[in-house]
Amino acid sequence: MVGVAAMGVLVLILLSLCCLISGKAAEFSEISQLLELKNAIVDHHNMLSTWKSSNPNHCSWFGITCNSHGRISELRIPGGNFVHSGSCLSSKYSDLALHGSGIVRDCSSLKKGRFLGGKLSNVIGKFSELRVLSFPFNEFRGELPNGVWGLTKLEVIDIEGNSITANLSTINFKNLKNLQVFNLGFNKLFGEIPNSLSECEALSFLSLAGNQIEGYVPDFLGNFVKLKGINLSSNQFIGSLPHEFWNNCRVLEHVDFSSNFLTGKIPKSFGNCSNLRAMFLFSNGFSGVLPFELSNLQMLEVLDVSRNRISGVLDEKLHVRCMRVFDVSRNLMFGSIPDFINPCHLNISRHSDPVAKYLSHLTHKTRVETRLPFSRFTPATIHDFSDNNFTGPIPLLPMISRTGKKIDYAFLAGGNKLSSGLFRENPFKNCHNLNRLFINVSNNVISDRIPSNVGVNWECLKFLDASKNQIAGEIPKSLVNLRNLTALLLNNNKLSGEIPSGFLKIKFNFSFNNLSGSITMDRNSINCKNFIGNPLLHRCQLISLSSVPSQEPLALGFESLNSTVSSDSNQRKKGSKYFELILIIVPSVIIIILVALILIYLYQRKKKPTSEISGISLPPPRSPPPPPPPPRSPHHCQQPVVVFKEIGVQLTLDKVVQATGNFTSRNCIGSGGFGSTYRAEISPGTIVAVKRLTVEMCQGVPQFNAEIRSLGRIRHPNLVTLIGYYASPSEMFLIYNYLPGGNLEKFIRERPVHALGWNVIHKIALGIGNALSFLHDQCKPRILHRDVKPSNILLDEEFNAYLSDFGLARLLDDFETHVTTGVAGTFGYVAPEYALTCRASEKADVYSYGVMLLELISDKRALDSSFSSQENGYTIVSWAWMLRREGRPEEVFTAGLWEAGPEDVLLELLHLGLVCTGDSVTGRPTMRQVVRKLKQIQPV
Numbered sequence: 001m002v003g004v005a006a007m008g009v010l011v012l013i014l015l016s017l018c019c020l021i022s023g024k025a026a027e028f029s030e031i032s033q034l035l036e037l038k039n040a041i042v043d044h045h046n047m048l049s050t051w052k053s054s055n056p057n058h059c060s061w062f063g064i065t066c067n068s069h070g071r072i073s074e075l076r077i078p079g080g081n082f083v084h085s086g087s088c089l090s091s092k093y094s095d096l097a098l099h100g101s102g103i104v105r106d107c108s109s110l111k112k113g114r115f116l117g118g119k120l121s122n123v124i125g126k127f128s129e130l131r132v133l134s135f136p137f138n139e140f141r142g143e144l145p146n147g148v149w150g151l152t153k154l155e156v157i158d159i160e161g162n163s164i165t166a167n168l169s170t171i172n173f174k175n176l177k178n179l180q181v182f183n184l185g186f187n188k189l190f191g192e193i194p195n196s197l198s199e200c201e202a203l204s205f206l207s208l209a210g211n212q213i214e215g216y217v218p219d220f221l222g223n224f225v226k227l228k229g230i231n232l233s234s235n236q237f238i239g240s241l242p243h244e245f246w247n248n249c250r251v252l253e254h255v256d257f258s259s260n261f262l263t264g265k266i267p268k269s270f271g272n273c274s275n276l277r278a279m280f281l282f283s284n285g286f287s288g289v290l291p292f293e294l295s296n297l298q299m300l301e302v303l304d305v306s307r308n309r310i311s312g313v314l315d316e317k318l319h320v321r322c323m324r325v326f327d328v329s330r331n332l333m334f335g336s337i338p339d340f341i342n343p344c345h346l347n348i349s350r351h352s353d354p355v356a357k358y359l360s361h362l363t364h365k366t367r368v369e370t371r372l373p374f375s376r377f378t379p380a381t382i383h384d385f386s387d388n389n390f391t392g393p394i395p396l397l398p399m400i401s402r403t404g405k406k407i408d409y410a411f412l413a414g415g416n417k418l419s420s421g422l423f424r425e426n427p428f429k430n431c432h433n434l435n436r437l438f439i440n441v442s443n444n445v446i447s448d449r450i451p452s453n454v455g456v457n458w459e460c461l462k463f464l465d466a467s468k469n470q471i472a473g474e475i476p477k478s479l480v481n482l483r484n485l486t487a488l489l490l491n492n493n494k495l496s497g498e499i500p501s502g503f504l505k506i507k508f509n510f511s512f513n514n515l516s517g518s519i520t521m522d523r524n525s526i527n528c529k530n531f532i533g534n535p536l537l538h539r540c541q542l543i544s545l546s547s548v549p550s551q552e553p554l555a556l557g558f559e560s561l562n563s564t565v566s567s568d569s570n571q572r573k574k575g576s577k578y579f580e581l582i583l584i585i586v587p588s589v590i591i592i593i594l595v596a597l598i599l600i601y602l603y604q605r606k607k608k609p610t611s612e613i614s615g616i617s618l619p620p621p622r623s624p625p626p627p628p629p630p631p632r633s634p635h636h637c638q639q640p641v642v643v644f645k646e647i648g649v650q651l652t653l654d655k656v657v658q659a660t661g662n663f664t665s666r667n668c669i670g671s672g673g674f675g676s677t678y679r680a681e682i683s684p685g686t687i688v689a690v691k692r693l694t695v696e697m698c699q700g701v702p703q704f705n706a707e708i709r710s711l712g713r714i715r716h717p718n719l720v721t722l723i724g725y726y727a728s729p730s731e732m733f734l735i736y737n738y739l740p741g742g743n744l745e746k747f748i749r750e751r752p753v754h755a756l757g758w759n760v761i762h763k764i765a766l767g768i769g770n771a772l773s774f775l776h777d778q779c780k781p782r783i784l785h786r787d788v789k790p791s792n793i794l795l796d797e798e799f800n801a802y803l804s805d806f807g808l809a810r811l812l813d814d815f816e817t818h819v820t821t822g823v824a825g826t827f828g829y830v831a832p833e834y835a836l837t838c839r840a841s842e843k844a845d846v847y848s849y850g851v852m853l854l855e856l857i858s859d860k861r862a863l864d865s866s867f868s869s870q871e872n873g874y875t876i877v878s879w880a881w882m883l884r885r886e887g888r889p890e891e892v893f894t895a896g897l898w899e900a901g902p903e904d905v906l907l908e909l910l911h912l913g914l915v916c917t918g919d920s921v922t923g924r925p926t927m928r929q930v931v932r933k934l935k936q937i938q939p940v
Contacts, residue, residue, distance in 0.1 A: 029126075030058060030071065030072050030127065031053065031056070031058045033123045033126050033127065034051055034058055034061065034064070034072075035051065035052075035053065036121060036123045037120075037121045037123050037124065038051045039121075040118055040119055040120070040121040041116050041117070041118045041119075041120075041121075042116065042117035042118035042139075043116055043117075044117070045113075045114035045115065045116075047062060047063075047077065047114050047115075047116060048061075048062060048063075048116075049062070050062045058072070059072075062077070063075060063076050063077035065132075067129060069129075071127075071128075071129035072127045072129060072130060073129055073130060073131045073132065074130070074131060074132040074134070075124070075127070075130065075132065075133050075134065075135070076132055076134040077116065077134070077135055077138070078134070078135070078136050078137060078138075079114065079115030079116060079135070079136065079137040079138030079139070079161075080113045080114045080115055080137065115137065115138045115139050116135070116138045116139065116140065117138065117139035117140065117141070118139075118140065118141070119140065119141060119142040120135070120140055120142070120144065120145050121145060122145035122146060122147045123145075123147075124145050124147055124148055124151075125145055125146065125147010125148060125150055125151065126147065127151070128151070128152075128153070129153060130151050130153065130154060131153055131154060131155045131156065131178075132154075132155060132156040132158075133148065133151075133154060133156065133157050133158070133159070134156060134157075134158040134159070135158070135159050135162065136158050136159060136160045136161055136162075136183070137160065137161035137162070137886075137887070138161075138162055139162065139163065140159070140162040140163065140164060141162070141163040141164070141165070142164070142165060143164065143165055143166050144159070144164055144166055149171060149172055149173065149175060149176065150175050151175070151176070152175050152176070152177070152178070153178060154176055154178065154179060155178050155179060155180045155181070155202075156179075156180060156181040157179065157181065157182050157183065157184070158181060158183040159183070159184055159187070160183045160184065160185045160186055160187075160207065161185070161186045161187075161885055161886070161887065162186075162187055162885065163187065163188055163881070163882075163885060164184065164187040164188060164189070165187070165188045165189070165190075165919070166184075166187075166188075166189050166190075166191075167189075167190060167191040168189050168190065168191040168192065168193060168194065168208075168213055169191035169192045169194055170191065170194075171194060171196070172194070172196050173194065173196040173197045173199055173200050174196050174199050176199075176200050177199065177200065177201070177202065178202055179200040179202060179203060180202050180203060180204045180205070180226075181203075181204065181205045182197075182200070182203060182205070182206050182207070183205065183206075183207040184207070184208055184211070185207040185208060185209040185210050185211070185231060186209060186210035186211070186884070186885055187210075187211055187885070188211065188212065188881070188918075188919070189208065189211040189212065189213055190211065190212040190213065190214070190918065190919065190920035190922075190923045191213065191214070191215075191920070191923075192213065192214060192215035192216075193208070193213065193215070193217075193218050193221075195218065195220070197218070197220075198218070198220040198223070200224075201224065201225075201226075202226060203224050203226065203227055204226045204227060204228045204229075205227070205228055205229045205230075206221070206224075206227065206229070206230045206231070206232075207229070207230075207231040207232075208231070208232055208235065209231045209232060209233045209234050209235070209256065210233070210234045210235075210884070210911075211234075211235055212235065212236060212915055212918040212919075212920055212923035212924075213232070213235040213236060213237065213923070214235070214236040214237065214238070214920075214922060214923050215236075215237065215238070216237065216238060216239040217232065217237050217239070217241060217257070217262070219242060219245065221245075222244075222245040222246045222247055222248075222249065222269070223247055223248060224248075225248040225250075225251070226251060227249070227251070227252055228251055228252060228253050228254065229252075229253060229254035229255075230252070230254070230255055230256070231254070231256040232256065232257050232260070233256045233257065233258040233259050233260070233280065234258070234259045234260075234911050235259075235260055236260065236261060236915060236923055236924075236925060237257070237260040237261065237262055238260075238261045238262065238263070239262065239263065239264070240262065240263050240264025240265070241257075241262065241264065241266075241267045242267065243265070243267045243268045243269055244267070244269055245267045245269050246267065246269040246270060246272050246273055247269070247272075248272075249269075249272055249273040249276070250272070250273070250274055250275060251275055252273045252275060252276055253275055253276060253277045253278070254276075254277065254278045255270075255273075255276065255278070255279045255280065255281075256278075256279075256280040257280070257281055257284065258280040258281060258282045258283055258284070258304070259282070259283045259284075259908060259911060260283075260284055261284065261285060261925065261929050261932070261933070262281075262284040262285060262286060263284070263285040263286065263287065264286065264287065264288075265286065265287060265288035265289075265291070266281065266286050266288065266290065266291055266305065266310075267291070268291040268292075268293045269293075270291065270293065270294060270297070271291065271292075271293025271294055271295070271296040271297065272293075272296075273297065274296065274297065274298070274299065275299050276297050276299060276300055277299050277300060277301050277302065278300075278301060278302035279297075279300065279302065279303050279304070279305075280302070280304045281304065281305045281308070282304045282305060282306040282307050282308070282327070283306070283307045283308075283908060283933070283936055283937065284307075284308055285308060285309060285932065285936075286305065286308040286309065286310060287308070287309040287310065287311065288310065288311070288312070289310065289311060289312035289313075290305065290310060290312070290314070290315070290328070292315060295315075300323055301323050301324045301325070302323060302324055302325040303323055303325065303326050303327065304325060304327040305327065305328055305331070306327045306328065306329040306330050306331070306384065307329070307330045307331075307936040307937060308330075308331055308936075309331065309332055310328065310331040310332065310333060311331065311332040311333060311334075312333060312334075312335075313333070313334065313335035313336075314328065314333055314335060314337065314338060314385075314390075315338075323381070324381055324382065325381075325382045325384075326382065326383045326384065327382070327383075327384040328384070328385055328388070329384045329385060329386035329387050329388070329412065330386065330387045330388075330936070331387075331388055332388065332389065333385075333388040333389065333390065334388065334389040334390060334391070335390065335391070335392075336390065336391060336392035336393075336395070337385055337390050337392070337394070337395045337413065337418075338395060339395045339396040381407060381408070381409045381410070382409075382410045382412070383410070383411050383412065384410075384412040384413075385412065385413045385416065386412050386413060386414045386415050386416070386440070387414070387415035387416070388415070388416055389416065389417060390413065390416040390417065390418060391416070391417045391418065391419065392418065392419060393418065393419060393420045393421030394413065394418055394420070394421035394422050394441065394446075395421070406433055406434060406435040407433075407434065407435060408434065408435050408436045408437075408438070408462075409434050409436075409437055409438070410437075410438035410439075410440075411437075411438070411439050411440070411441075412438075412439075412440045413440070413441050413444070414440045414441060414442040414443050414444070414465070415442070415443045415444075416443075416444050417444060417445055418441060418444040418445070418446055419444070419445050419446060419447060420446060420447060420448055421446075421448070422439075422441060422446050422448050422466060422471075423448045423449070423450050423451055423454055424448075434460040435460065436460060436462040436484065437458070437460045437461045437462055437463075438462055438463045439461070439463065439464050439465070439466075440463075440465040441465070441466055441469070442465045442466060442467045442468050442469070442489070443467070443468045443469075444468075444469050445469065445470055446466065446469040446470060446471055447469070447470040447471065447472065448471055448472075449471070449472050449473035450471065450473050450474070450475065450476055450479065450495075451476070452476045452478065453476075453478060454476055454478060454479050458479070458482060459482065459483070459484065460484060461482055461484060461485050462484050462485065462486055462487075463485075463486060463487045464485070464487070464488055464489065464490075465487075465489040466489065466490055466493070467489045467490060467491045467492050467493070467509065468491070468492040468493075469492075469493050470493065470494055471490065471493040471494065471495060472493070472494040472495065472496070473495065473496070473497075474495065474496060474497035474498075475490065475495060475497070475499065475500055475503075475510070475515070476500070477500040477501070480500055480503045480505075480506065480508075481500075485506055486506055486507060487506060487507040487508070488503070488506055488507070488508045488509075489508070489509045490508075490509065490510055490513070491509040491510060491511040491512050491513070491530075492511070492512045492513075493512075493513055494513065494514065495510070495513040495514065495515055496513070496514040496515065496516075497515065497516070498515070498516055498517040499515050499516075499517040508530055509529075509530045510530055510531060510534065511529065511530055511531055511532040511533050511534070512532065512533035512534075513533065513534055514534065514535065515531070515534045515535075516534065516535055640653075640726075641653050641656065641724055641725070641726045641735075642705075642709070642712075642724050642725055642726070642727075643723065643724040644712035644713070644722055644723060644724055645721060645722075645723045645724070647682075647686060647688070647723060648686065649682050649683045649686045651682065651723070651724055651735065653726060655682055656680060656682070656688075656690060656726070656733070656735065659680035659681055659682050659688075659690075660678040660679075660680045660690055660692075661678075663676075663678055663690075663692055667679050667680065669689065669742075670743060670791065672787075672791060672792065672805065674691065674693055674805060674808050675691055675692050675693040675733075676691070676692055677689050677690065677691045677692075677736075678690045678691075678692065679738065680738075687738040688723060688735050688736065688737065688738050689720075689735070689736045689737065689738045689739070690733050690734070690735055690736075691733060691734045691735075691736065691805075692731075692732075692733040693732040693733060693734070705727055707807070708722075708725050708727070708734070710807075711806075711807045712724075712725070714779065714783075714806075714807070716770070716771060716774045717767075717770070717800075718767040718768065718770045718771035718774075718800070718801060718802055718803060719771050719774070719775075719802060719803055719806060720736045720737060720739070720794060720802045720803065720804040720806075721736060721737040722734060722735070722736060723735040723736060723737060736804065739794040739795060739796050739802060740796065740797055741794065741795030741796045741797055741799065742794070742795060743790060743791050743792070743793060743794050743795070744764065744790035744791070744793035744794075744795060744801070744852070744856070745789075745790035745791040745793075747764075747790075747795060748790055748855055748856065748861075751859075751894060757897070757900050758897060758900070758901070758902065758905060758906060758909075760799050761856055761857060761897075761909070762905070762909070762934065762937070762938060763799055763800070763801070764793070764795070764799060764801040764856060765853055765856060765909065765934060766931065766934045766935070766938065767800060767801035767802070768788075768793055768801050768803055768849065768852070769849070769927060769930045769931045769934055770931055771801075771802070771803040771806070772785065772788070772803065772845055772846075772849060772927040773926075773927040773928050773930070773931045775803075775806055775807075775845075776842045776845070776926070776927050776928075777926075777927070777928055782842070783806055783807045784840050784841070784842060784844070784845055785803070785805070785806050785807075785845050785848075786834075786840055786844065786845065787805060787826060787829070787848070788803075788829065788845055788848035788849050788852060789826050789829045789848065789851075789852060789862075790852055790855060790856075792804050792805045793852070827863070828851065828861075828862030828863040828875060828876075829847075829848040829851045829852070829862055830844070830847075830848070831843065831844040831846075831847035831848065831921075832847075832919065833921055834847075841921070842926065842927065843921045843922075843924045843926075845927070846916050846924045846925065846926070846927060846930070847916060847917055847924065849916055849927070849930070850877075850912075850913045850914070850915070850916025850917035850924075851875075851876060851877060851913075851917060853909065853912065853913035853916065854876050854877065854880050854892070854910075854913040854914075854917070855876060857892065857893055857894065857897065857906065857909055857910060857913070858876065858880070858892050858893060858894055859894040859895065860876050860879065861876065862875060862876050863875060863876075864876060864879075867879065877914075877917045879892075880892050880910065880913065880914060881914060884910065884911075884914060889907060889910055890903075892910055893906060893910075905937045908933070908937050909937070912925075912930065912933055912934070916930065
């Protein structure tokens with residue numbers, strides 16, 4: 001027995017020794033693997049200084065956590081390259097989405113702006129005990145190591161906000177049975193969601209936001225019973241969601257499918273998600289009505305279905321609670337806005353409420369008229385019904401809970417047909433429980449009169465925009481003297497009477513009413529634009545509008561008011577002033593006319609005779625200048641000019657060539673790959689643009705005639721009109737309508753002079769989008785432009801955009817293979833696959849359009865000189881992707897544009913430019929999809 005016992009003890013000792021040796025071996029192996037991982041990482045900020053062989057306790061290294069056996073279980077190194085407003089969030093969703101998922105952001109590195117770069121080595125796949133792989137908001141590039149997908153114990157993959165590139169379709173998730181958090185948001189993923197992801201049945205949070213993922217949203221995503229949050233926003237998903245999408249969603253709290261291309265009806269099965277707290281479906285193509293089943297969502301605090309095509313009457317039963325954010329704006333809804341009669345018992349603890357935590361970053365509630373400063377007040381209640389077709393009176397606004405902290409409330413219903421109810425007695429039942437009140441009911445037909453005691457019930461009013469209505473009566477003093485009021489917009493109404501004193505204490509606009517009074521403040525204290533259209537305002541009559549400083553943007557961030565008011569509103573002086581002006585102006589005009597006649601006479605004397613062209617002979621000067629270059633063929637007068645559109649003047653070759661001054665440089669208004677363009681005044685007041693094609697194109701005249709005649713039949717409001725052409729073996733030119741606004745390249749270069757807002761930028765972007773969509777989808781055979789760039793986009797005086805040079809590269813039939821003999825575009829605008837393979841497709845035009853859009857919203861060129869210090873191939877596309885990835889999208893926009901807003905629309909324009917310039921050809925939208933997206937965010 002003693003021998004047996006001794007033998008057992010020996011065996012135990014041997015086993016312990018083996019385990020010790022094995023553990024030491026595993027520990028040594030993991031140290032070498034960590035050092036190998038470090039070698040592939042770019043660590044400019046010395047974050048991995050503790051990762052060194054002289055420190056043998058690898059479990060104490062920065063970012064490393066070991067399990068009880070001394071094996072690596074967590075690699076957790078957050079970067080700090082995205083610090084934004086002092087927050088640890090890379091986007092407005094991160095904190096909410098990760099709440100309860102076990103991830104705790106370590107913000108210590110963020111405050112210092114530290115981050116890692118380089119590539120992730122495949123050695124990660126050797127950490128067999130790894131449970132958490134978390135490298136958010138660094139600068140990692142390239143693909144994720146294949147070994148990651150074989151780590152069977154992995155529970156968290158969190159690599160949000162890097163530059164990871166991967167074809168999601170090729171990833172196999174079958175080994176990740178324990179995966180709970182999968183967060184690869186804001187990287188460069190493309191492809192489709194693979195079916196193998198359905199095997200990750202433990203998934204509780206999924207984020208693939210801000211990538212280039214395409215295809216349909218898989219039905220199996222609705223079957224994850226443990227899913228708490230899903231964020232697929234800002235991708236290229238298409239199709240509809242079935243009504244049975246959510247089968248088991250009782251624990252689901254957060255859903256974000258915004259900014260995609262989804263269509264169809266909103267699934268009724270959302271009503272099964274009883275714990276849902278936030279639902280974002282904005283900026284898609286959803287139609288139909290809001291499902292009644294949403295009334296089951298008693299926990300819902302944020303609902304945003306704005307910018308869709310939802311129609312029907314808004315059912316008041318949907319308002320089962322006073323949600324923090326309720327946004328149905330920019331849809332097709334009608335009927336009356338129901339009264340909000342249910343009290344709100346809101347949990348306003350910022351520490352226990354993830355909705356309150358991220359609400360300060362909720363920037364997508366911006367409007368052209370209004371920019372609510374969410375970063376300055378939380379929590380808040382927002383009801384947004386803007387830009388629908390609602391009628392009737394303004395509803396009874398909600399009772400605010402009498403318990404807890406005061407909150408802010410915003411009621412937005414501009415752009416409807418509301419008729420009354422704004423100034424009824426005590427419209428806000430418990431105003432004493434509100435901190436600040438924001439109201440925007442502009443652009444309706446409200447005909448209320450403002451009662452004299454309105455200020456008694458509106459003590460909490462912070463901002464009121466009731467412009468462009470039919471409000472009558474006087475402006476009571478009690479309104480403008482409210483102690484909390486900072487902005488009052490009552491322009492374009494039917495107000496009358498004298499303007500009360502005290503209004504200069506706030507931001508205001510009373511223009512285009514019937515107000516009277518005397519403004520005695522000095523010119524540096526007042527902006528007369530706020531009184532345009534009123535009959536009697538003495539002081540403003542003496543101030544030139546050009547000498548009055550522009551009204552500064554409101555402190556709340558609202559857009560500057562009446563930026564498009566015409567200068568024709570300057571008031572004329574009376575009495576003797578008229579006579580004095582006549583004495584000055586009339587002699588000046590006579591002198592100018594005489595000088596002009598003398599100059600014209602001297603110019604005609606020096607001008608060379610053009611008898612070969614026009615048959616008119618002038619006496620030569622004593623010392624004739626060098627003759628201008630003659631046309632290429634001495635027999636060109638025998639060739640006809642083909643006319644597609646009559647312009648009221650007969651077009652002949654003689655007239656065209658003479659009007660261009662024999663194609664002299666003084667009339668040249670632009671040049672490009674196909675030739676130079678000249679301004680030509682055919683007759684007084686009739687101006688055309690003549691594009692003289694290069695000599696190399698003057699071959700194969702019969703083929704050219706056939707193709708150009710087909711272009712002559714094309715008409716679109718955003719295409720330059722081809723009026724006619726001339727073609728001979730030695731000379732070719734095209735005649736277009738002349739646009740006085742110049743090209744977009746000049747507009748971008750001179751933008752600081754114009755200081756125009758986003759609505760002009762949107763107008764230009766939509767115009768060119770419409771033109772390209774027409775060429776791609778409605779022309780038979782379809783036309784690929786192949787050289788979309790700002791210099792080929794022309795503007796008129798109202799900033800309408802016109803695409804030129806269309807069809808000159810080549811007409812392609814629907815059944816052709818798109819193979820071309822060379823690249824026709826301009827470097828910096830050419831899609832990568834087109835430059836490499838010379839295979840053109842409509843997606844190459846989409847890429848060029850995306851580059852143009854990025855130029856339009858920024859102050860950079862496609863190959864800006866500021867990029868010269870970067871690596872080869874660094875373009876505006878690389879620059880914009882970097883800033884978006886780092887959480888600094890506002891730095892993309894040109895000076896003043898971001899500040900003027902609206903931020904949500906600008907972010908969508910940026911996102912659209914990025915997806916158009918994606919590396920994946922199939923991941924880029926079609927121009928038809930681009931146009932649809934632009935129409936969803938167009939200004940009122």
